[in-house]
Amino acid sequence: MRAEATQRVALVFSLLDANHSGVLEAEDFTLMADRVVAAAPEAAAPAKDRLRGAFAQYWTTLRTTLDTNGDGEIDFEEYAACVLSPERFDATVTEFAEALAALGDPDGDGLIDRQDFLALMTAIGFAPVNTEALFEAFGPTTADQLPVPVWVEGIKDFYAPEKTDIPGDQLVGGVTV
Numbered sequence: 001m002r003a004e005a006t007q008r009v010a011l012v013f014s015l016l017d018a019n020h021s022g023v024l025e026a027e028d029f030t031l032m033a034d035r036v037v038a039a040a041p042e043a044a045a046p047a048k049d050r051l052r053g054a055f056a057q058y059w060t061t062l063r064t065t066l067d068t069n070g071d072g073e074i075d076f077e078e079y080a081a082c083v084l085s086p087e088r089f090d091a092t093v094t095e096f097a098e099a100l101a102a103l104g105d106p107d108g109d110g111l112i113d114r115q116d117f118l119a120l121m122t123a124i125g126f127a128p129v130n131t132e133a134l135f136e137a138f139g140p141t142t143a144d145q146l147p148v149p150v151w152v153e154g155i156k157d158f159y160a161p162e163k164t165d166i167p168g169d170q171l172v173g174g175v176t177v
């Protein structure tokens, strides 16, 4: 696996550990969902509920797939095994990506405003400078918006270990603008 993909795995684990306990557990996903929903005050209730459901599904999938020692938590070594069988996470990642992008499009016109993108991404825990660089890498429209499918595909690529040289690499390490 390429270095970028390894860095993405480490970054995602650190962000998902929302309570900074060093392992992933159910509480991390409710904390994260609360933070992300709070960053989208204009979103409708069904979109918020969908995002909460996506995070719950995310945790259930990790727990049932990666908790090798059966202690109800996922440590980093257990988590890193996700790259060995990425297809087991496709449905969960797709639902998460679509739920997150929908939350970023409260007016439903199919476009994500920069400010909504930044609010959601920094709520997840990505650094603002990296988030800005990612928005640029996606190639926003002249009105400074991203089509929803561009973000959805970008999220899915970010979780795909075989993908390299993707916009999402802007989120990892040194930023090249």
Ligand SMILES: [Ca+2]
Binding pocket: 016, 017, 018, 019, 020, 021, 022, 023, 024, 025, 028
């Ligand atoms: Ca934790």
Ligand SMILES: [Ca+2]
Binding pocket: 066, 067, 068, 069, 070, 071, 072, 073, 074, 075, 078
């Ligand atoms: Ca475990």
Ligand SMILES: [Ca+2]
Binding pocket: 104, 105, 106, 107, 108, 109, 110, 111, 112, 113
């Ligand atoms: Ca919109």
